[in-house]
Amino acid sequence: MNRFVLFTDSGCDLTKALIAECGAELVNLGVEIGGQAIDPGAVEDLKKFYDGMRQNKDTKTYAANTEQFLDAFEPHLAAGEDILYIAFSSGLSSTCGSAILAANELSEKYPGRRVVVWDSKCASLGEGLMVYFAGEMKKEGAGIDEIVAALEEKRPHLCHRFTVDDLVYLKRGGRISSATALLGSLLSIKPTLHITDEGKIVSIGKARGRKNAIRALFEDMKELAVNPAEQTVFISHADCPEDAAALAEMIRTAFSPKRIEIGSIGPVIGSHSGPGTLALFFLGSRR
Numbered sequence: 346m347n348r349f350v351l352f353t354d355s356g357c358d359l360t361k362a363l364i365a366e367c368g369a370e371l372v373n374l375g376v377e378i379g380g381q382a383i384d385p386g387a388v389e390d391l392k393k394f395y396d397g398m399r400q401n402k403d404t405k406t407y408a409a410n411t412e413q414f415l416d417a418f419e420p421h422l423a424a425g426e427d428i429l430y431i432a433f434s435s436g437l438s439s440t441c442g443s444a445i446l447a448a449n450e451l452s453e454k455y456p457g458r459r460v461v462v463w464d465s466k467c468a469s470l471g472e473g474l475m476v477y478f479a480g481e482m483k484k485e486g487a488g489i490d491e492i493v494a495a496l497e498e499k500r501p502h503l504c505h506r507f508t509v510d511d512l513v514y515l516k517r518g519g520r521i522s523s524a525t526a527l528l529g530s531l532l533s534i535k536p537t538l539h540i541t542d543e544g545k546i547v548s549i550g551k552a553r554g555r556k557n558a559i560r561a562l563f564e565d566m567k568e569l570a571v572n573p574a575e576q577t578v579f580i581s582h583a584d585c586p587e588d589a590a591a592l593a594e595m596i597r598t599a600f601s602p603k604r605i606e607i608g609s610i611g612p613v614i615g616s617h618s619g620p621g622t623l624a625l626f627f628l629g630s631r632r
Contacts, residue, residue: 346488347459349427351480352417354409354440355385356433357473358581358611367480372417374433374440375407376612385612394612395584395620398514404616408440414447418460422451427459429489431476431496435464436544461489463496466544469614470579470606471505471626477577504629505540506565508558510585510621512536537561542632559588562625563595569629573600576627583610583622592625 351369353359364371376385378394379402388394398404418428430448432441441464448460465472475496482492512534535558537550552558570576578596582589589607597605610622 347427348425349429349489350421351483352428352430353472353476354433355611356438356440356468356613357476358469358608358614359473359476360608363473363477363606367476368483369476369480370417372409372413374409374438374613376616377405378402383612388612391609392584395615398620406613406616408438409443411443411446414444415450418447418451422455422458422460427489429461429463429479429492431472431479432462432464433472434466434468434540434544436466437468437546459489461493463493466500466540466542467503467505468540469610469624470581470608471503471540474503474577474579474626475499499628501542501632502571502628502630504569504627504632505624506537506562507622507624508535508537508562509618510535510555511619514617514619537565539632559592559623562592562623566596566625566627567599569631570600570627571630573602573627576602577604577606578602579626580605580607581610581624582607583615583618584620585623588623592623
């Protein structure tokens with residue numbers, strides 16, 4: 346079995362510590378706020394970033410391009426290493442497609458090496474949880490094919506449940522209409538959303554008020570989770586750490602999972618969901 350390097354991208358929202366724990370390398374997507382480009386991997390003060398969004402500064406995101414992947418992958422191939430790249434959902438970004446183009450080009454230049462691009466159909470710490478699973482298997486000596494087979498089995502069961510605090514950001518991204526956003530704001534409606542099997546965002550419920558929205562995330566886990574006491578559960582938030590802690594405590598009290606990790610939603614995902622987004626990731630009977 347040849348040596349290989351595990352790659353992911355900044356759509357995964359893993360902390361630097363978890364990326365190191367997984368033994369992964371990162372390719373960054375592009376982000377702008379207020380017309381200024383930033384490095385999503387170098388944003389230390391996320392509260393400042395989200396405060397900028399609250400001040401109505403425009404945000405934009407850009408897929409990682411083929412040149413970035415060529416630059417990231419080639420040194421490893423030249424050193425005799427293969428690559429497994431776990432990608433941000435192709436249903437939300439063209440990043441995965443850029444990686445495939447790079448892999449095809451590099452396969453001609455390095456015919457003895459492998460570049461496997463695996464579409465997670467996940468986002469934020471859902472993608473991050475897939476990277477975590479891959480990293481754990483790699484540490485146990487699993488090869489690329491064994492890891493991909495295991496991830497393929499997990500993918501239809503990786504539940505993403507999240508709620509947003511202000512519908513205006515989903516409106517800007519074209520996820521909901523202006524009328525729906527206005528009515529939801531007036532009535533304090535907080536949607537529950539998830540990522541489909543195709544890797545796209547859809548709304549699956551509505552709650553009146555923030556506390557009920559957080560409770561809805563927990564209730565979905567209560568309904569769907571498979572052997573929750575044996576699971577590693579990820580929670581991510583966009584500048585609402587108290588809400589993330591409250592959700593974690595509900596889950597800890599009810600299920601006592603093996604591990605709960607709380608992380609921040611980075612600029613790539615947060616640019617579209619907005620400050621106050623709270624998300625929960627676990628393995629369920631279905632997505």
